[in-house]
Amino acid sequence: MNLRALEARALAFAPWIFGLSLLGHLAMVALQAKMTMIDLMVYRNASPELFTGQLYQWRLKEFSDQFALPFTYPPFSALVFVPLSWVPWGVARWFWQLLCLACLWFLVRAALRLVGSAEPRRVLLWTGLLVWVEPVRTTLNYGQVNLVLAALLIGTVVSARSWVAGAGVGVAAGVKLTPAISGLYFLATRRWAAAVWSFVAFGVTVGLGYLVSAAQSHQFWFQLLGDAERVGPVGSAINQSLRGALSRTVGHDVGSGPLFLLGVAVAAALALWALRAAVRARDTLAGVVAVQFLGLLVSPISWSHHWVWVVPALMWLVYRGGHRLCAVAAWVWVVAIGSFLISFLLRVQPSIWTIPRPWYYSALGWVYPAAGVLTLVAIAVALRGRQGGRQDSASSTPSISSARETSSAVMPPR
Numbered sequence: 001m002n003l004r005a006l007e008a009r010a011l012a013f014a015p016w017i018f019g020l021s022l023l024g025h026l027a028m029v030a031l032q033a034k035m036t037m038i039d040l041m042v043y044r045n046a047s048p049e050l051f052t053g054q055l056y057q058w059r060l061k062e063f064s065d066q067f068a069l070p071f072t073y074p075p076f077s078a079l080v081f082v083p084l085s086w087v088p089w090g091v092a093r094w095f096w097q098l099l100c101l102a103c104l105w106f107l108v109r110a111a112l113r114l115v116g117s118a119e120p121r122r123v124l125l126w127t128g129l130l131v132w133v134e135p136v137r138t139t140l141n142y143g144q145v146n147l148v149l150a151a152l153l154i155g156t157v158v159s160a161r162s163w164v165a166g167a168g169v170g171v172a173a174g175v176k177l178t179p180a181i182s183g184l185y186f187l188a189t190r191r192w193a194a195a196v197w198s199f200v201a202f203g204v205t206v207g208l209g210y211l212v213s214a215a216q217s218h219q220f221w222f223q224l225l226g227d228a229e230r231v232g233p234v235g236s237a238i239n240q241s242l243r244g245a246l247s248r249t250v251g252h253d254v255g256s257g258p259l260f261l262l263g264v265a266v267a268a269a270l271a272l273w274a275l276r277a278a279v280r281a282r283d284t285l286a287g288v289v290a291v292q293f294l295g296l297l298v299s300p301i302s303w304s305h306h307w308v309w310v311v312p313a314l315m316w317l318v319y320r321g322g323h324r325l326c327a328v329a330a331w332v333w334v335v336a337i338g339s340f341l342i343s344f345l346l347r348v349q350p351s352i353w354t355i356p357r358p359w360y361y362s363a364l365g366w367v368y369p370a371a372g373v374l375t376l377v378a379i380a381v382a383l384r385g386r387q388g389g390r391q392d393s394a395s396s397t398p399s400i401s402s403a404r405e406t407s408s409a410v411m412p413p414r
Contacts, residue, residue, distance in 0.1 A: 003318050003330055007125065014121040018128035022101065025131055025140065029097050038062075038069060040096050040143025044089070046071035047081040055216050056224060067352060072224075072231050075209030075217050076174040096143055103151035104136060104311070110154045111312035114285040115319040130311055133337040138305040146308045149179055153292075154312060157182055158284050162193035169194075170201020177225075178306070181295030185287055188275050228300035235355030237345035240368035241302035242267060248365045251356040267297040267373065274379040281386035283320065286379045289313045293372045304342040307368050313375055323382035329374045336367045 010017065028035055042060050049055040049071070055078055059068035071078065084092045105127045112118040112126070130136050139146045149172050156168025165186070172179035180202070186195040209217040228234055228243075235247045242263040246254045254260040271294035278287035292309040296302045310333055317330040345365055349357060357365075 002327055003334070007122070007318075010125055011121050014125035014128070018124035021128035021131045025101070026097075029094065035093075035141055037093055037096070037141070037143030039145070040084075040093060041089075042069050042071055043077075043081040043143070043145070044084040044092050047078040048085050050075055050078040050082070050213055050216065053213065053216060055213070056219055067232060070230060073176050074174060074205070074220055075213055076205040077176060079208060079212060080175055093143065097140065100140055100147045101131070103147040104130060106151045107147065107154060107308070107311050108315065110151070111285060111315035112319070114158065114312075115315055117315075117319045126315070133310075134340050134342055135305050135307040135310055135337055137340075138303075138343075139308055142305060144305050145176060146305055149176060150308050150311070153179055153182055154288065157185060157288055162191060163197045165191065165194040166197020166199075167201040169198040170203075171205060173198070173202045174205025178295055178299055181291055182288075184275070184294070185291045188279050188287065188291075231301050232303075233352040234301060236352040237342055237349055237361075237365050238304050238352075239301050240296075240304050240307060240342065240365075241299050242297050242369050243300050244302070245366045245369045247355055248357060248362045253355060264298045267294060267376075270373060270376040270380070271297075274376040274383075277380045277383035277386075281383040283383055283386070285312060285316045285320065286383060289316055290376060290379055293376055297369055297372055302368075304368065307337075307372075310337055310371075317375065317378065321378060321382045323378065325374075325378040326382050329371065329378040332371045332374060336371050341367055 038060065041062075045060065046055060046058045049058045055071055055075065059070050061068045084096075087095070105123065108126045108130065109118055109123045112123055131140075136147070138144070152168055152172050156164050159165045159168070169179060169182040169186075172182070183195055183198050186192070186198065206217070206221075209220075224230060233239070234244055234253050236244070237248070243254060243260050246259055246263055250259065271290050274290040275287055278284075278290055289309065289312055293313070296306060296309065299306075314330060314333055317326045317333070321327065321330070341364060345361060346352075348361060
């Protein structure tokens with residue numbers, strides 16, 4: 001049975017599924033079961049150190065006996081998170097959880113609008129179900145920023161207003177560098193003004209960082225940038241980038257060596273193939289997903305919770321793919337993110353720093369990169385025969401208009 005058929009049966013229960021899912025999650029927040037939100041602690045507790053000059057020396061030593069968590073984002077990001085330090089921890093954690101849930105709903109709704117299937121019950125159904133898949137679940141458990149940034153990007157990148165589209169990418173990249181890959185979408189679609197605006201907005205975030213602390217900004221941009229080991233253990237099972245998967249396969253960190261560069265070249269070729277097909281078919285969401293998946297694959301570190309972009313990808317595969325390979329990719333993702341395989345692999349590895357492991361664990365550790373590559377191929381193959389102008393109700397023009405109406409709904413906390 002395909003996912004559309006299963007969805008048709010579940011739509012009648014969508015409000016119940018949505019309500020029970022949210023109640024279940026909020027009960028977990030209240031009871032603090034597996035909800036330590038250690039990343040939110042880093043954002044909140046480290047950000048005031050921007051004004052003491054100790055932002056990048058600060059470490060969160062609680063909850064981990066293997067790795068004391070540092071603040072790894074640009075100084076502008078700390079500036080954004082400072083207001084969280086002004087309120088009690090209980091207020092901050094509840095605010096963040098509610099914000100992330102709103103961003104998940106927005107992400108689902110925006111993706112479904114881009115594929116022309118944003119029926120309210122469908123949005124409720126998918127939001128309720130996706131609360132419990134691994135990338136979303138771990139984002140919520142850790143108090144991560146991924147859902148906020150994904151919602152910001154999907155709400156602005158496709159906007160018809162160049163300054164909105166560009167500013168969204170620039171600000172998101174100022175908070176966390178990886179969203180900068182979104183600029184590739186502007187280049188592919190020849191939205192030069194949006195590309196310029198993204199550069200300007202990003203420059204403003206860098207300038208604000210220097211204005212507050214030139215020394216720490218210099219430290220980040222010229223000393224810490226590119227140090228993957230400072231971010232975390234490259235070879236741990238939770239790192240679902242190509243570098244992580246390749247390192248676990250060969251038993252050591254491949255770094256920026258020939259094997260990693262080959263993997264990057266293959267991923268880039270597949271992503272550009274998918275992106276070209278999406279642009280020619282005027283399929284907005286497919287283009288955005290292709291770009292984001294490229295960023296996840298080639299980044300030195302892509303934790304499993306960074307893969308929240310599987311949410312819009314799954315919406316596209318189910319509602320716009322229209323090809324057998326898309327159905328296969330959709331089921332692969334459902335199994336991968338619904339099984340919590342990464343959590344299992346984390347438990348069976350002896351240490352987050354130990355890279356060598358049995359071959360079967362190494363093979364299972366390819367699950368997100370492999371599914372990501374499969375998705376890129378599925379996009380390219382499915383869109384190969386489509387041309388702009390033959391698009392149905394999910395065409396880019398109404399989609400961009402719809403996104404423009406909602407693009408200001410989600411912004412990083414200020």
